[in-house]
Amino acid sequence: MLGWLFRKGMLLPGICLFCSVDVSAGDIAGQETQLRVGDYIIPPVFADALKQGMRVPVFIRYKETELPMRSRQKIADALIATEKGALTIRELTLVSTPDNLSLSAPVEEIVNGLQDQTFSDDMTLHLSDAAQITFDVRAFYLEMTVDRSALAATTLARHSSLGNSTASTPSNVLNYTFGTYHHRYNGYDGTSSYLTLDNTSAIREHHLNLNGSFYGIGSANSSGNFYRAMYERDMEGNRLALGMVDTWNLQSIASMNALNSSRIYGVSYGNKSNSRLEDTTLSLTPITVFLPAAGEVHVLRDGKLLSIQNFAMGSYEVNTATLPFGIYNVEVQVIINGKVASSRNEQINKTYARRSSVSERWSWQVFGGLLEYHKTDYRPQNAVREGKQETWLSGGAAAVTFPWLAGTSFKSTVYGFDSNAVNESEIDVMFNEHLRANQQVLLANDGSRKSITTLNLSLPAGYGSLWGSREFTHIGNHLPLRKGDYFTYGATLPLQSLTPYLGSLTFSRTENYTNKTRYNNLDYSQTLASGRYGTVTLRTGVQNYHYQRDQDTTRDKYVNLDFSLPLAAWFSAGLSSENGNMLANMALRKRFTDSTITQTGLSASQRVKSKESESYRSDKRAVNGFLSYDSKYSSGTLSATHASDNSTNINFSTLGSVAWAGRDVVPAKGSFASGVLIHTDFSDNATMTAKINGQHYPLSGKKNFIPLPAYGRYSVELMNDKRSADSVDIVSGRNHQSVLYPGNVEVIRPEIKQLVTVFGRIRRDNGTVAAHLDIHNHIGRGRTDGQGEFAMDVDKRYPTITLVERNGSRCELELNLQEARGAVWMGDLQCESQIRMAAQGEGQRGTL
Numbered sequence: 001m002l003g004w005l006f007r008k009g010m011l012l013p014g015i016c017l018f019c020s021v022d023v024s025a026g027d028i029a030g031q032e033t034q035l036r037v038g039d040y041i042i043p044p045v046f047a048d049a050l051k052q053g054m055r056v057p058v059f060i061r062y063k064e065t066e067l068p069m070r071s072r073q074k075i076a077d078a079l080i081a082t083e084k085g086a087l088t089i090r091e092l093t094l095v096s097t098p099d100n101l102s103l104s105a106p107v108e109e110i111v112n113g114l115q116d117q118t119f120s121d122d123m124t125l126h127l128s129d130a131a132q133i134t135f136d137v138r139a140f141y142l143e144m145t146v147d148r149s150a151l152a153a154t155t156l157a158r159h160s161s162l163g164n165s166t167a168s169t170p171s172n173v174l175n176y177t178f179g180t181y182h183h184r185y186n187g188y189d190g191t192s193s194y195l196t197l198d199n200t201s202a203i204r205e206h207h208l209n210l211n212g213s214f215y216g217i218g219s220a221n222s223s224g225n226f227y228r229a230m231y232e233r234d235m236e237g238n239r240l241a242l243g244m245v246d247t248w249n250l251q252s253i254a255s256m257n258a259l260n261s262s263r264i265y266g267v268s269y270g271n272k273s274n275s276r277l278e279d280t281t282l283s284l285t286p287i288t289v290f291l292p293a294a295g296e297v298h299v300l301r302d303g304k305l306l307s308i309q310n311f312a313m314g315s316y317e318v319n320t321a322t323l324p325f326g327i328y329n330v331e332v333q334v335i336i337n338g339k340v341a342s343s344r345n346e347q348i349n350k351t352y353a354r355r356s357s358v359s360e361r362w363s364w365q366v367f368g369g370l371l372e373y374h375k376t377d378y379r380p381q382n383a384v385r386e387g388k389q390e391t392w393l394s395g396g397a398a399a400v401t402f403p404w405l406a407g408t409s410f411k412s413t414v415y416g417f418d419s420n421a422v423n424e425s426e427i428d429v430m431f432n433e434h435l436r437a438n439q440q441v442l443l444a445n446d447g448s449r450k451s452i453t454t455l456n457l458s459l460p461a462g463y464g465s466l467w468g469s470r471e472f473t474h475i476g477n478h479l480p481l482r483k484g485d486y487f488t489y490g491a492t493l494p495l496q497s498l499t500p501y502l503g504s505l506t507f508s509r510t511e512n513y514t515n516k517t518r519y520n521n522l523d524y525s526q527t528l529a530s531g532r533y534g535t536v537t538l539r540t541g542v543q544n545y546h547y548q549r550d551q552d553t554t555r556d557k558y559v560n561l562d563f564s565l566p567l568a569a570w571f572s573a574g575l576s577s578e579n580g581n582m583l584a585n586m587a588l589r590k591r592f593t594d595s596t597i598t599q600t601g602l603s604a605s606q607r608v609k610s611k612e613s614e615s616y617r618s619d620k621r622a623v624n625g626f627l628s629y630d631s632k633y634s635s636g637t638l639s640a641t642h643a644s645d646n647s648t649n650i651n652f653s654t655l656g657s658v659a660w661a662g663r664d665v666v667p668a669k670g671s672f673a674s675g676v677l678i679h680t681d682f683s684d685n686a687t688m689t690a691k692i693n694g695q696h697y698p699l700s701g702k703k704n705f706i707p708l709p710a711y712g713r714y715s716v717e718l719m720n721d722k723r724s725a726d727s728v729d730i731v732s733g734r735n736h737q738s739v740l741y742p743g744n745v746e747v748i749r750p751e752i753k754q755l756v757t758v759f760g761r762i763r764r765d766n767g768t769v770a771a772h773l774d775i776h777n778h779i780g781r782g783r784t785d786g787q788g789e790f791a792m793d794v795d796k797r798y799p800t801i802t803l804v805e806r807n808g809s810r811c812e813l814e815l816n817l818q819e820a821r822g823a824v825w826m827g828d829l830q831c832e833s834q835i836r837m838a839a840q841g842e843g844q845r846g847t848l
Contacts, residue, residue: 053081062292063145099312153288153315162275165204171661171745175671179653193217202743237276242267254397254413255424266369274711281321284349295336325350327433368394391418421445448476464493485513518546535564582609599628620644633667659705661745670707674740686726691717710742725822729753754796760826774804
């Protein structure tokens with residue numbers, strides 16, 4: 001088709017369909033100069049436009065690829081002009097591409113610095129040994145041809161900054177946990193309650209957290225404790241915390257095991273931040289591929305296809321976020337035009353325990369302040385408490401992860417208080433997909449030292465796992481450490497991998513060399529039957545406790561049959577031996593969906609054999625029941641136990657939250673420190689749904705607070721509830737993007753219409769039907785048919801329909817839609833002309 005654009009060596013202006021001219025038509029009017037480029041003569045108007053400059057897209061292609069068509073992969077815009085009768089590129093501007101193609105740093109530097117470069121006689125412009133630009137004058141087509149060294153691998157972002165909070169007004173989130181315990185035994189009654197409050201107030205990214213508890217509420221021994229008053233600003237990858245905190249809140253990286261129960265009045269600052277979002281779904285070592293042309297990348301594991309990804313020409317990182325977790329080898333194939341262009345083996349390194357996919361980045365933290373701790377000396381056989389001590393605290397910590405082996409992490413903390421100097425270090429090494437080791441060490445200037453070594457081994461082909469841990473603690477002169485000398489090891493063996501007729505065996509053993517005790521545990525489980533009527537599982541096990549070596553030994557045994565039944569029911573029955581007493585046990589649990597009550601359970605035990613010589617004897621019988629609930633405003637559990645010794649225990653616990661923003665105060669279930677508050681303004685039982693990051697939350701009533709984890713980005717979409725007959729029209733505010741920090745409550749006020757499809761028949765005051773007349777309300781228009789019948793969507797908040805007669809007179813119908821949902825038949829509706837009222841037909845009403 002391009003041949004039609006040329007006549008007698010002339011290049012027609014119409015060929016540059018994708019160009020923009022940096023000059024107005026008035027500037028070139030009347031100019032009649034011609035330009036010869038090679039064998040082509042450019043018309044005068046077009047030549048004059050080129051003198052001022054014309055922007056032309058630049059497309060990129062791999063030089064070793066022969067394509068039947070020109071490249072459509074845009075990489076830059078070029079400003080083309082004529083200088084002294086020759087074509088030049090005044091400048092090149094790189095553009096962002098949907099596939100995020102990027103040039104190597106040297107080539108990109110050349111492109112960005114290119115100015116006023118003239119094409120050679122063959123219309124090429126040499127950028128470097130790896131890239132050049134060619135100009136097809138006949139088609140006015142610019143193409144950058146590159147080799148592989150001119151392209152940089154486009155990698156996936158492994159971290160991002162959370163950005164500014166979208167909650168613009170001051171807000172507050174109060175989380176609470178309340179529990180009460182009642183005990184009755186032989187005529188004695190006792191009740192004790194507790195209340196824990198955690199309050200976070202925020203102005204955008206700044207927040208203040210207060211935490212405290214009350215104990216023994218309602219009793220003579222009531223007390224309270226204030227645990228935390230902390231200001232925090234975690235923004236753009238840096239965290240500042242100051243105030244009254246404990247060691248857990250002071251830490252971002254630091255480990256301070258010598259001060260686990262201490263209170264600190266101090267400050268902490270570092271770059272280990274919650275506002276720096278780490279992507280843990282990507283492989284620790286990126287997998288990059290090069291495609292000489294647009295094609296596909298196939299990822300296979302043991303010959304099974306795991307992923308297919310499409311790429312344009314260039315070098316890209318394979319997205320491993322959707323691949324299974326674990327450490328395993330995969331085959332990566334590059335497919336071009338249906339043929340395998342290249343193939344190689346790579347390792348996927350995705351572990352659940354890893355907190356980041358970013359490697360070789362140092363995280364650091366410094367802290368200091370006034371320390372208040374209870375000094376205790378554990379060197380004597382009975383600990384000596386020396387009372388509360390106040391002293392100074394100062395320290396710092398650093399951590400880094402390297403991609404060595406399958407991933408190696410280092411962390412070290414140095415801190416001092418009173419007359420003590422302490423170093424705690426940790427190294428975690430993934431040798432391969434099967435073997436992982438962890439070493440923790442504590443050293444202090446008072447002679448204290450502590451070492452914990454952990455080793456985990458996964459057997460190949462899913463034949464089980466082995467683990468072991470060795471802990472040793474030596475007490476020095478000052479640090480409040482407990483002496484410890486432990487060795488724990490165990491194994492899990494899925495015997496069903498050898499034969500389907502066996503189950504899973506787990507063994508563990510703990511040796512406490514300090515107090516000379518030993519604990520052995522052996523458990524076995526096997527599925528005996530599975531089918532449409534349920535699943536039957538056998539569980540059996542033995543536990544041995546050896547105190548003071550072999551001087552005192554306790555052995556417990558159990559055997560149970562578990563029945564998982566349809567309709568979310570679970571039943572278990574069996575025998576157990578506890579300290580010489582044999583018990584028959586039964587347990588039943590039932591789950592409920594779409595109900596305030598989420599689960600109920602009942603268990604009972606009956607002693608069938610006693611060991612009279614033992615000082616400890618179990619109850620002859622005991623019954624326990626529990627109920628869990630989950631409502632719009634709170635969730636919790638109620639449980640009760642009654643034993644044959646006339647003892648009764650009743651426990652109740654509940655948790656929830658209260659959000660405040662502006663004039664809105666809304667309770668809700670959950671215990672997160674931020675959330676969104678959505679105004680629905682429903683005056684009836686209507687419901688709708690909020691979809692937040694893929695999870696659905698029901699909305700009802702006038703206001704709804706949905707607690708969400710702080711330091712998160714959330715995509716909120718409002719929609720109809722598929723399980724409800726209600727129909728809502730979300731006029732505005734359907735979609736919303738939120739960025740939440742602790743204490744943030746973002747208020748969303750959508751415009752919502754509650755729609756009901758109304759069917760009926762309109763009659764005049766003389767009884768005749770209002771046939772073929774226009775009707776309307778504030779959201780739409782309609783018309784009655786020959787029998788006066790109509791169908792119209794009506795907003796329940798404005799249940800009015802206006803009838804317009806042919807002579808222009810009007811009648812307004814007020815509909816009673818308070819209980820209507822979805823669609824409703826209103827029967828005969830009668831109205832009197834010029835009177836703003838309506839009467840509903842006699843008893844002719846029903847919901848469709």
